[in-house]
Amino acid sequence: MTRCRLVVLAFSVSCGLLISSARAQSGGELRFSLKSEPKTFDPMLADDDSSETVRYLTTGYLIRLNRQTQQLQPELASSWKVSNGGQTISFELRKGVLFSDGTPFTVEDVAFTMRKLMDPNLHSPFADPFRSAAGDVKVTVKNPNAIVLQFPAPVANLEQLFDGVPILSANSSQNDTAGLGPFVVAEHKAGSYILLKRNTHYWKHDAEGRALPYLDSVRLDIQQNRDLEILRFRRGETQLINTIEADNYDRLAADMPAAVHDAGPSFDTEQMWFNQVAAAPIPDYKKAWFRSQNFRRAISQAINRADMSRIAFNGHARPAAGLLSPANQFWFNQNLRAEETDIPGALKRLAADGFHLDKDVLRDRDGHAVEFSVITNAGNKVRERLAVLMQDDLSKIGVHLNVVTLDFPSLIERISRSFNYEACLLGLVNVDLDPSTQMNVWLSSASNHQWNPEEKSPATAWEAEIDRLMRAQASTTDNRKRKEYFDQVQQIVADQAPFIYLVNKNALSAISPSVHNAAPVVLRPQTYWNIDSLYITSTTAGIRP
Amino acid sequence: MSRARLIAIVFLAITFSAVLLADFVAPAPYAKQFREVPNAAPSAEHLLGTDDLGRDSLSRLLYGSRVSLLLAPAAALLTTLIAACIGGLAGYLGGWFERAALAATDLSLSLPWLFLLLAVRALLPLNVSPIASVTITFALLGALGWSSSGRIICSGARSIRQSDFVLQAQALGISPHRLLLRQVLPNLKPVLAAQFWTSIPIFIIAEANLGILGLGVAEPLPSWGNLLRGLENWPEVKANPWKLAPILMLVAVVSCFQLVFQKREELAS
Numbered sequence: 001m002t003r004c005r006l007v008v009l010a011f012s013v014s015c016g017l018l019i020s021s022a023r024a025q026s027g028g029e030l031r032f033s034l035k036s037e038p039k040t041f042d043p044m045l046a047d048d049d050s051s052e053t054v055r056y057l058t059t060g061y062l063i064r065l066n067r068q069t070q071q072l073q074p075e076l077a078s079s080w081k082v083s084n085g086g087q088t089i090s091f092e093l094r095k096g097v098l099f100s101d102g103t104p105f106t107v108e109d110v111a112f113t114m115r116k117l118m119d120p121n122l123h124s125p126f127a128d129p130f131r132s133a134a135g136d137v138k139v140t141v142k143n144p145n146a147i148v149l150q151f152p153a154p155v156a157n158l159e160q161l162f163d164g165v166p167i168l169s170a171n172s173s174q175n176d177t178a179g180l181g182p183f184v185v186a187e188h189k190a191g192s193y194i195l196l197k198r199n200t201h202y203w204k205h206d207a208e209g210r211a212l213p214y215l216d217s218v219r220l221d222i223q224q225n226r227d228l229e230i231l232r233f234r235r236g237e238t239q240l241i242n243t244i245e246a247d248n249y250d251r252l253a254a255d256m257p258a259a260v261h262d263a264g265p266s267f268d269t270e271q272m273w274f275n276q277v278a279a280a281p282i283p284d285y286k287k288a289w290f291r292s293q294n295f296r297r298a299i300s301q302a303i304n305r306a307d308m309s310r311i312a313f314n315g316h317a318r319p320a321a322g323l324l325s326p327a328n329q330f331w332f333n334q335n336l337r338a339e340e341t342d343i344p345g346a347l348k349r350l351a352a353d354g355f356h357l358d359k360d361v362l363r364d365r366d367g368h369a370v371e372f373s374v375i376t377n378a379g380n381k382v383r384e385r386l387a388v389l390m391q392d393d394l395s396k397i398g399v400h401l402n403v404v405t406l407d408f409p410s411l412i413e414r415i416s417r418s419f420n421y422e423a424c425l426l427g428l429v430n431v432d433l434d435p436s437t438q439m440n441v442w443l444s445s446a447s448n449h450q451w452n453p454e455e456k457s458p459a460t461a462w463e464a465e466i467d468r469l470m471r472a473q474a475s476t477t478d479n480r481k482r483k484e485y486f487d488q489v490q491q492i493v494a495d496q497a498p499f500i501y502l503v504n505k506n507a508l509s510a511i512s513p514s515v516h517n518a519a520p521v522v523l524r525p526q527t528y529w530n531i532d533s534l535y536i537t538s539t540t541a542g543i544r545p
Numbered sequence: 546m547s548r549a550r551l552i553a554i555v556f557l558a559i560t561f562s563a564v565l566l567a568d569f570v571a572p573a574p575y576a577k578q579f580r581e582v583p584n585a586a587p588s589a590e591h592l593l594g595t596d597d598l599g600r601d602s603l604s605r606l607l608y609g610s611r612v613s614l615l616l617a618p619a620a621a622l623l624t625t626l627i628a629a630c631i632g633g634l635a636g637y638l639g640g641w642f643e644r645a646a647l648a649a650t651d652l653s654l655s656l657p658w659l660f661l662l663l664a665v666r667a668l669l670p671l672n673v674s675p676i677a678s679v680t681i682t683f684a685l686l687g688a689l690g691w692s693s694s695g696r697i698i699c700s701g702a703r704s705i706r707q708s709d710f711v712l713q714a715q716a717l718g719i720s721p722h723r724l725l726l727r728q729v730l731p732n733l734k735p736v737l738a739a740q741f742w743t744s745i746p747i748f749i750i751a752e753a754n755l756g757i758l759g760l761g762v763a764e765p766l767p768s769w770g771n772l773l774r775g776l777e778n779w780p781e782v783k784a785n786p787w788k789l790a791p792i793l794m795l796v797a798v799v800s801c802f803q804l805v806f807q808k809r810e811e812l813a814s
Contacts, residue, residue, distance in 0.1 A: 251780055373672050388764045389578070402671065402672050402673070404763065406667070
């Protein structure tokens with residue numbers, strides 16, 4: 001599954017603080033599950049979900065993206081200013097902030113963090129977006145609380161990138177573990193659990209002046225089995241499930257209606273695409289179908305997305321309008337609408353390309369029956385349902401679709417190396433708001449340009465135009481202008497349908513009623529983004545199954 | 546004929562008739578999606594309710610039974626034949642052949658057959674019809690599932706070889722060919738039959754497991770294997786007990802088969 005990385009992460013206490021602090025109880029332990037052992041505890045290298053969770057809970061940031069409002073807000077930097085066309089950013093640091101080991105937070109820490117981040121030997125995934133041109137970052141300390149960072153060239157969306165830069169300690173003797181986040185790692189038993197204890201030096205306070213976080217500790221149990229995760233939640237042994245599948249959501253809702261939360265369409269998409277790789281080992285006449293805009297659009301028009309949302313996701317999804325979800329409030333092109341099912345329209349488009357129906361079988365102008373296979377990953381019941389629904393939908397325009405489920409390594413081998421496939425159905429997990437993070441998908445030279453990866457030069461005029469627009473939006477810091485460019489990209493993608501977007505699944509989560517101040521959102525981490533303002537009462541939420 | 550055996554025969558007769566005449570008996574085509582009523586409870590229109598895509602569960606059970614009742618025994622027969630040839634001959638001949646055969650059996654048992662099957666699936670063309678896919682699946686299972694049975698049959702053949710009546714037959718000068726056909730094989734029949742009958746549900750379950758890994762019966766064709774995948778979630782089954790129909794059918798059919806053929810074996814002996 002392609003994963004667009006970007007920033008994302010943020011913390012915002014403010015909303016939680018507004019919600020309630022009068023009744024907030026300090027103490028207690030919040031428990032939830034990680035699906036795997038974290039690959040690293042180095043916050044500069046975290047790129048898997050579990051490492052990201054630990055990073056989120058234990059590190060501090062200059063600027064945070066408020067997961068609820070999708071706006072940037074000050075954190076360790078009390079203010080900031082971008083200048084020089086996006087090449088320079090100056091920070092005014094918050095005073096009196098201490099690391100978890102008691103050492104003070106200073107401009108030296110920011111300088112140290114940037115040096116470490118940009119060290120090419122570190123290979124931090126968070127550094128790449130800052131590398132707009134060759135050269136070092138120039139760090140200037142204006143005064144003990146003010147620092148200026150100057151990059152070799154303008155960086156698109158510069159300020160938001162700092163939502164992904166955890167501040168490290170330059171002077172602490174324990175600079176590997178000293179953090180500015182609400183918790184610190186206290187205990188780790190490999191394969192079993194990670195215990196995080198409250199950072200007693202954490203800088204935030206609630207409206208009443210009480211030190212945050214309210215919780216004494218967070219216990220992260222390593223639990224790969226989703227059924228066991230739900231069982232433990234039902235028993236009250238854990239209090240959060242960050243993401244939950246639609247089937248499990250409904251079952252849990254039947255028993256614990258107060259515990260489940262549907263935050264609406266998420267950023268994630270389910271989509272299919274046709275193999276357009278010139279060297280792919282598939283017949284030439286099929287390549288001609290797949291390269292035809294009319295063919296792709298006709299397939300898209302024949303698909304009933306509303307039924308997919310209702311049946312495959314039990315109503316916890318919305319028909320997708322394009323490459324971005326409407327949940328992305330700023331960047332989504334509001335002119336786009338999800339394609340409506342239109343069988344006569346689809347047949348009309350196909351007729352324009354010489355396709356015709358012959359006794360309920362669609363044939364091309366040379367008489368080939370239109371039959372192709374779609375591969376998807378085995379074991380994903382929802383995706384298998386989508387494929388079978390699509391199989392039935394396409395039969396209405398005389399297309400015979402073979403559904404092939406493959407183990408994930410075989411599937412990846414086919415779509416990224418041998419290109420021995422015809423169509424593929426997969427999902428895209430978007431973790432960032434900003435479209436710059438999707439450069440690795442939309443540039444024709446990109447490796448994740450899935451329908452025809454790593455083109456030496458754009459294969460079509462519309463791909464060349466997307467290249468131009470993506471580069472244009474990345475080279476300006478004016479977000480209004482960038483949005484204009486990216487709206488055009490979204491429109492071209494909707495018109496050409498290199499990816500046929502199916503649905504945006506909803507962000508589903510479960511939170512025990514004993515957890516207070518929780519406000520689930522669509523951005524990750526959906527349930528504990530405001531961890532420092534969550535508190536637990538003694539109410540037992542669990543039920544016996 | 547005992548009453549239990551009579552009931553088993555009648556049940557099997559009805560089942561086989563129903564699955565063979567599924568085109569006429571089934572209330573709906575197995576792939577037809579009644580999208581307005583997914584996961585519906587039993588009703589006059591859908592006697593066993595519908596699945597998660599709104600397909601009539603009774604129709605899918607009938608067609609799925611047809612696939613499994615024809616192909617799982619075929620795979621079981623294939624595996625039993627291979628096991629009988631290798632294990633039977635190894636036990637009967639003994640010596641270096643037995644050692645070689647047992648080494649091959651051990652090797653076969655130690656192979657990560659799941660990965661082997663995945664590798665085989667990865668080599669197959671993508672555009673195969675559901676019928677071809679189900680045939681390939683069961684053929685692979687049959688061809689690869691002989692090793693455990695082979696060991697048991699080898700052990701049975703060895704004990705027959707060492708039995709008094711075989712020694713007496715050899716002392717009387719009976720030819721090895723005749724000895725094998727008239728003495729050893731008839732005495733191996735119960736072991737072979739047991740291996741055959743126990744292989745059928747194993748293959749049906751194996752097919753269900755392979756379906757999860759992409760090697761099972763391709764959609765929309767039903768089989769007991771992919772119908773059993775509906776039982777993965779126990780709370781849902783508990784709330785919708787009619788979803789147990791495929792497993793009840795499997796248990797009933799396998800039990801009836803064993804009842805009928807076990808009695809026949811007893812009568813024959």
